[in-house]
Amino acid sequence: MKFNWLARLGAIYLVILTLAAVLIPIFRPYDRKVGPVLASPSMQFWLGTDDKGYDILARLAYGARISLTVGISVQLIALVIGITLGIVAVYGPKWLRNVILRFTDGMFAFPDILLAIMIIGIFNDRGMRPVIIALSITAWPAVVRLVKTQAATLKDREFVVSSQALGASTFYTVTRHMLPHLVGILMAVLMVELAGTILAESALSFIGIGVQPPTPSWGNLISDAKNLMNSNPMVLFWPCLILSVTIFALNFVGDGLRAHFDPKGSEPN
Amino acid sequence: MPVLKVEDIHVSFGAVSILRGVSFSLEQGKTLGVVGESGCGKSMTARALMGMTPPGGKLTGSIKLDARELIGQPERDWQDIRGKEIALVMQDPFTSLNPIMKVGHQVAEVFQLHQSMPASQAWDAAVDMLDKVGIPDPAQSAKKYPHQMSGGQRQRVVIATAFACQPKVLIADEPTTALDVTLQAQILRLVNDLQREFKTAVIFISHDIGVIAEEADEIAVFYAGQIVEQGETQQVLRNPMHPYTKALLGALPQPGKLRLDSITGQPPRFDDLPVGCSFSPRCQFKQPQCEQAPSLEWNDSRAVRCWRANELADSAKG
Numbered sequence: 030m031k032f033n034w035l036a037r038l039g040a041i042y043l044v045i046l047t048l049a050a051v052l053i054p055i056f057r058p059y060d061r062k063v064g065p066v067l068a069s070p071s072m073q074f075w076l077g078t079d080d081k082g083y084d085i086l087a088r089l090a091y092g093a094r095i096s097l098t099v100g101i102s103v104q105l106i107a108l109v110i111g112i113t114l115g116i117v118a119v120y121g122p123k124w125l126r127n128v129i130l131r132f133t134d135g136m137f138a139f140p141d142i143l144l145a146i147m148i149i150g151i152f153n154d155r156g157m158r159p160v161i162i163a164l165s166i167t168a169w170p171a172v173v174r175l176v177k178t179q180a181a182t183l184k185d186r187e188f189v190v191s192s193q194a195l196g197a198s199t200f201y202t203v204t205r206h207m208l209p210h211l212v213g214i215l216m217a218v219l220m221v222e223l224a225g226t227i228l229a230e231s232a233l234s235f236i237g238i239g240v241q242p243p244t245p246s247w248g249n250l251i252s253d254a255k256n257l258m259n260s261n262p263m264v265l266f267w268p269c270l271i272l273s274v275t276i277f278a279l280n281f282v283g284d285g286l287r288a289h290f291d292p293k294g295s296e297p298n
Numbered sequence: 299m300p301v302l303k304v305e306d307i308h309v310s311f312g313a314v315s316i317l318r319g320v321s322f323s324l325e326q327g328k329t330l331g332v333v334g335e336s337g338c339g340k341s342m343t344a345r346a347l348m349g350m351t352p353p354g355g356k357l358t359g360s361i362k363l364d365a366r367e368l369i370g371q372p373e374r375d376w377q378d379i380r381g382k383e384i385a386l387v388m389q390d391p392f393t394s395l396n397p398i399m400k401v402g403h404q405v406a407e408v409f410q411l412h413q414s415m416p417a418s419q420a421w422d423a424a425v426d427m428l429d430k431v432g433i434p435d436p437a438q439s440a441k442k443y444p445h446q447m448s449g450g451q452r453q454r455v456v457i458a459t460a461f462a463c464q465p466k467v468l469i470a471d472e473p474t475t476a477l478d479v480t481l482q483a484q485i486l487r488l489v490n491d492l493q494r495e496f497k498t499a500v501i502f503i504s505h506d507i508g509v510i511a512e513e514a515d516e517i518a519v520f521y522a523g524q525i526v527e528q529g530e531t532q533q534v535l536r537n538p539m540h541p542y543t544k545a546l547l548g549a550l551p552q553p554g555k556l557r558l559d560s561i562t563g564q565p566p567r568f569d570d571l572p573v574g575c576s577f578s579p580r581c582q583f584k585q586p587q588c589e590q591a592p593s594l595e596w597n598d599s600r601a602v603r604c605w606r607a608n609e610l611a612d613s614a615k616g
Contacts, residue, residue, distance in 0.1 A: 187393040194348055194388075195381035195459060196411050205407075206396050 036285020039278035046093055046275060053090035059083065059245060060091075079264050080257060088245040089271055095246040096275070099161055100226045104219050106165040111172020112208070112215075118173065119180040120199055129173065136170040142229065146238060155241035160233060164226050175218055176211065183207050213290030220283030224276045231272055247272050299364075301326045301499050302347075302384075302467050307359030307369075309346050314569045316342045316355070318523040321594075324467065327493065329500040331514025331531065333507050333546065335565050339523040340503045344469045347501070348386055349376035363466065382412040385460035387489075389472040391452035395444040401455045402428070402440025408462040427458045431488060450481040457488060464496045471503045486513060507546055511535055519543050522566050522576035529600035539602040539610065541581045575604070583610060 057063075062082035063074075070077045076085040118129045145163040152159035180203075183189055192202045227247075233239030234248025242249050247268050254265035300323035309317040317339050324330050332340050342351070349368065351357045361368040363383055368376070380386075388394040395404055405424035409415045415423065421440070428436035431454040444452055453473065460468055470489065474482040486509070493500050502513050510517060510531070517534045519527040519542060527540040538544045548559035563580040566572055572579050578588040587605045594603045604610070 187388055187390060188396040190350075191386065191388055191394045191456070191459075192396070192407075193350060193380070194386040195408050196377045196379070197381075197407070198377055201411070206399070209398055 033285055033288070035281040036288075039281035039285070042274065042278045043282065046271075046278075047097065049090045050093035050097055053087055054094065057084055057087035057090075059087035060243060063087075076267050077263065079254065080261070083245075085264065085267055088250060089247075089267060092245050092247040092250055092268065093271070093275075095157065095240055095244065096227045096230060099157055099164065099230045099240075100223045102157075102161045103164040103168050103226045104223050106161070107168035107172050107222070108215065108219070110165070110169040112176050112211075114169070115173045115176025116180055116203055116207075118177045119184055120203070130177070133170045133173045136167070141167040142232060145229065145233060149233070149238050156244075157240055160230055160239050163233075164229055167229075168222060168226060171218070171222055172215075175214065179211055179214060180207060183210055213286065217283050217286035217290060220279045220286060224279035224283070227279070228272070228276055300324055301364060303360075303362040304347070305360040305362075307343075307346055307357065307361065309342055309351050310356050310358075311354050316523050316568055317346060319359075320520075320523075320525055322518055322525070322528065324499045324501065326466070326499055327497040328515045329493070329502055329513055331510035331517040332501060332503045332520060333505065333510050333517065334520030335505060337565055338520045340505075340520055341471055342523075343520075344386060344471045344501070344503060347467075347469060348380055348384060349373075350380075378412070381408055381459075381465070382463040383465055384467045384469065385463070385465040387453075387456055387460045387468065387470045387473045390476045391449055391456050392444075392476065394456055395452055397444055400441055400443060401447065401452075405440070405455065405458050405462060408459050412463050423462075424458075427462050428455065430492070431455070431458045431461075433458075449477055450484065453477060453481075453485055454488065457485070457492070461492045461496065461498070465498060467499045467501065468493070469501045469503070472505070473502075474509065475504070475506070482509070507535075508550060519546070522571060523568065524576065524603065525594060525601070526577065526603045527601065528594075533600060539600065539607040540577075540604045541583050541610065542577050544610075545580075 060083075063084050064078050064082055066078065066080055066082045068074055068078040068082075074084050074086065076089070079085055079088070114129050114133070118126050118133075121129070144167050145160075148163035148166060149159045152162075184207075189202060189206055192206050193199075197205070230239055230246065231248035231251065234246040235252045237252065239248055240246040242253070250268035251265065251272070254261075254268065257264050303323040305321045306319045307317055307321075308315060308319060320339070320343060322330060332343065334340050345351055346357050347361060349357075349371075357369060359369060363379065368379065395401065402421055402424045405427050406415075406417070406420035409420035409423045410417065413420075425436045425440050428440055433439045433451060433454055439447070439451075444455070447455070453476075457473075468489075473489065474485050477485060489500070490513070492498065500513075502510060504510050514531045517527075517529065517531045518525045519534070519540065521542050527534060527538065527543045534543065535547065538547055542561075545559070545561045549561065551558055561580055566576055566579070574589040574591050575581070576591075578584050581588070583606055585606065590605075592603050592605045594601050595607070
């Protein structure tokens with residue numbers, strides 16, 4: 030099975046983005062004036078400087094740190110909650126299954142951003158922690174639904190039944206025979222969901238309740254630069270570009286993975 | 299003393315009964331053949347004996363393994379029984395193995411579950427077991443995934459998992475139905491050899507009365523969730539007493555026989571069973587009497603559930 034080229038390209042981009050997020054802020058200061066205000070791109074400042082004389086490239090790279098940390102933390106938390114509830118929603122007692130599934134449905138009915146804003150409002154600190162918690166709470170229902178439908182089909186597959194016929198406990202059967210079958214599809218969905226989380230984090234920062242300035246998250250960068258849109262559009266252009274390309278890349282990789290793990294299923298698009 | 303004694307088991311889903319009072323017993327090393335059409339309760343019997351009735355199903359009656367009563371015991375105790383005392387071989391070797399796990403691990407699992415062997419020791423035991431079931435080059439084959447093996451080899455792997463803990467009872471639910479005819483004979487011989495070696499009692503479920511005739515010491519004919527005829531295999535085949543058994547035998551292909559008989563109609567639905575004898579709507583010997591349900595009458599080592607059994611047996615002889 031081959032990855033399509035968009036997925037490859039996306040994967041390469043994500044590797045570069047991750048490396049940049051880790052390395053660039055080490056070598057280039059992102060939180061002080063390093064050059065003239067609103068400088069054009071040059072050998073020293075590859076993407077120029079913003080209206081305070083900060084290095085745009087360094088700030089974008091640090092923003093990538095924030096976005097990736099928030100995104101990956103949120104998805105990991107959502108995975109743990111989602112897998113647990115999804116499996117209980119298949120194997121648990123009937124009343125518990127209903128409680129979980131109806132509650133999950135309820136979560137879908139609620140607009141994610143509104144819920145996130147509400148939850149952030151509860152916290153006092155304005156770092157990454159409330160954002161991660163708020164977005165995790167909105168992210169897990171998607172995982173529950175996926176795990177529940179997949180596990181329900183796998184549950185009646187003969188090799189799962191025969192594992193039980195060999196005397197395995199439900200926990201053993203689920204962890205040894207069921208979850209390994211979910212890794213592929215979960216990874217594919219995780220990528221697409223990660224894109225959504227990064228977008229949501231940027232949106233929260235943009236409206237001013239996410240990670241607070243002067244920490245340069247992508248949303249903050251866009252928010253700061255919107256006033257310069259007429260005079261210096263490039264300052265606004267870069268964070269928007271990086272955000273969009275990242276979202277595209279995650280979706281391409283997600284589609285590629287899905288096609289890879291489920292050759293009969295959806296064509297990569 | 300029988301190793302397995304099943305008495306009057308019922309499986310019901312709400313008002314619908316799938317098994318309606320099944321009883322039999324099984325001696326060590328013997329084989330009981332279970333025949334009947336699809337949907338007559340054969341597989342449900344297998345599941346009931348494993349304590350694996352589908353959710354919502356209610357299992358009542360008595361299943362005694364040696365002297366131990368199994369019905370009503372907690373799930374934890376069932377897990378100790380399954381795979382160790384009572385093992386199950388399922389129909390389709392293509393789907394009953396985990397496609398993304400090496401076959402060696404799938405056999406080793408049984409040793410780890412029931413004999414708490416460390417992984418490496420369980421692996422060695424698994425390789426030995428694969429050797430025993432006739433997998434060529436077992437040390438290398440253990441590292442294969444199911445899709446790298448043929449159907450016959452996969453069924454051998456399944457049989458290896460079932461016999462790994464030398465169970466007292468093996469339930470073979472149509473173990474050769476998914477295989478082609480040449481393989482059937484090999485797989486049956488393998489099961490027979492292992493059965494003799496471990497003195498396992500086997501419950502052999504099949505819709506193929508020809509296979510049952512070769513394998514079983516005793517035969518139980520199922521219809522609509524009940525045993526309608528039971529007895530020593532040769533006796534039942536030579537002198538079938540129940541009209542349904544007769545009809546099943548009449549449907550067997552034989553040399554020189556140009557047209558196969560078929561049984562008219564369909565097996566009844568469990569939620570819409572006929573009044574009286576369940577077979578009566580399809581029975582050519584039906585009488586007004588059959589509006590009452592006959593019970594399973596034992597006569598020496600034969601049992602039959604038919605009002606006219608003796609009369610029909612006599613007429614067949616005469």
